[in-house]
Amino acid sequence: MPCHGAFSGQDCCRTLDQTGACSLGSHTNDTALPEYRLAPTSQLLLFGDFARTFLEGSWHVKRRSAAQSYDTLDVIAPNFKRRLSGVTATIARLVSIQVSSIPIAATGPGLPSDVPHLPLWRILFLSRRLRVWHARRNNDLLIGLLLKWLGISKLKVVFTSASPRTRTGWTRFLVSKCDEVIATNQVNADVMMRGCVIIPHGVDIECFFPSNEAASADEHLVIGCYGRIRPLKGTQDFVEAVCRLLPDHPNWSAVVMGRVLPRDRSFFDGLVERVEKAGLAGRIGFKPEVSLEDMPAAYRELAIYVAPSHLEGFGLTVAEALASGVPTIATRGVGAFDTLVDTPKNGLLYQPGDVVDLEAKLLQLMEDDELRGEMGHAARASAIERMSLEVEADQLVEVYRRLLTA
Structure with missing residues (x-):
């Protein structure tokens, strides 16, 4: 059965495509991902032929x-x-x-x-x-x-x-x-x-499953935030929190992955500027939206997933992260996050926009390997039981x- 997710990507630099949307080109030393081709369509004519x-x-x-x-x-x-x-x-x-x-x-x-x-x-x-x-x-x-x-x-x-x-x-x-x-x-x-x-x-628990590779003590660990890059998604809160934390945690990095629409380009540029000013351009990456099929592997690269949204209809990425056995930090009272995240068993919740609390929750997981492992197992179990x-x-x-x- 094919796997279908929400977003995925690879390490990248910024470019501007012909539509004016901010897309992200891959570094030359990365493995290219399959191109996602869309079928052409005529414009919808609501009244007429x-x-x-x-x-x-x-x-x-x-x-x-x-x-x-x-x-x-x-x-x-x-x-x-x-x-x-x-x-x-x-x-x-x-x-x-x-x-x-x-x-x-x-x-x-x-x-x-x-x-x-x-x-x-x-x-x-x-x-x-x-x-x-x-x-x-x-x-x-x-x-x-x-x-x-x-x-x-x-x-x-x-x-x-x-x-x-x-x-x-x-x-x-x-x-x-x-x-x-x-x-x-x-x-x-x-x-x-x-x-x-x-x-x-x-969520498709057959496609979204945990990585079989156990993290070693000196392994480089990744915190992820996936979805549209815009203010309502709280991307700025995530970037600010990791900019504060990563300088003191050299074995950790972060990735923001998703599409940037033209109207959000200045917002995106501000995030990149914040990362560059923090001297973390090599450790906080921005990745593009790619095919649905590549999404499960993207979660398996993470040690922690963060959903910092201020507004969501549901929040499917949280369910996908949990099914992938990734401890998840999400915003309280947003979408279905309160139902999906059973704090403190499979993840943690914080108030939308509270960067200090997000920073504290991240630090709690980053410094406790055993807790992350326990939450990861509980995350997978909760997805199998309640999110099929x-x-x-x-x-x-x-x-x-x-x-x-x-």
Whole structure:
């Protein structure tokens, strides 16, 4: 079974790509990682010629089609965002598992080539029998509702909410037209202002597993922080904490890994400047977002994982780190962190933005090899017991079947 995660990367220097997004080029002495290729797509035309909307290309990527013929599909999982994200990772992971229980395929660009896939234009020619359209973004939801309202497809529309933000009037309108709404935790359910089924995210414990190599006393150890690099992710708190700690701990280094959007470029430059002023450019690295398949190995390189987010819908990287047997420090009251991190068994919690407390929690783990080992074992055990991806997949399939037979 393929492994699907959220982010990964390698040692790098900064460059600016043609889109204006800050990407990160690898050092010449590093091993190159496989390139992640995205299928081309036409722009979505919400009002107009829908035939053009469905010219989603897959000519340059060899894709695995759905195991069954397209016409027998019961569930369609749209993904109309080309950029890699946690939502894309969720769709890839779940569809690959759910296909063994129900006829399902994803549609849209940006997904790994081994995910069961329905070319978008083929939706126009599917038989008009009842299907489930499971959207996880507003645009994906809108397209499903338009397909339904225009009589192109006979659909039961499902929307998953993974955001704690108060919804706009437009989003509330779209959600009010759904046949079912799923929330990943109670906080996300509360902001929807309608009944929700709560199904937490899971993690593929067969792909995310601990390293078999025991750390030696003199080994160089790494602290990691993965995800989008921006203020709401708390990246600045992580960088500040490790800048204060690393000078007194020569066998430790740190890595920040994720994508930088153009609007966050000045923020990113400030982080790099802080590291350079601390004289730690060789010990605090910034890595780029790469393929989903490379994520499990990225966690196995870590001795400690930190999730310093100020706001999260769920926080999948914490579940992935725990499944990988990595002691985790996360922010209290953010996303599902309080549920995932059972302090002080598998990790530690601190108040968002409290750099002093984060520094203290890091120091506690950095200076206690035995504690890190105990937490790592507990982290893996907690993931197996409570965070299995199969549980999430099965619960979603139950929702699909209920809607299809209602």
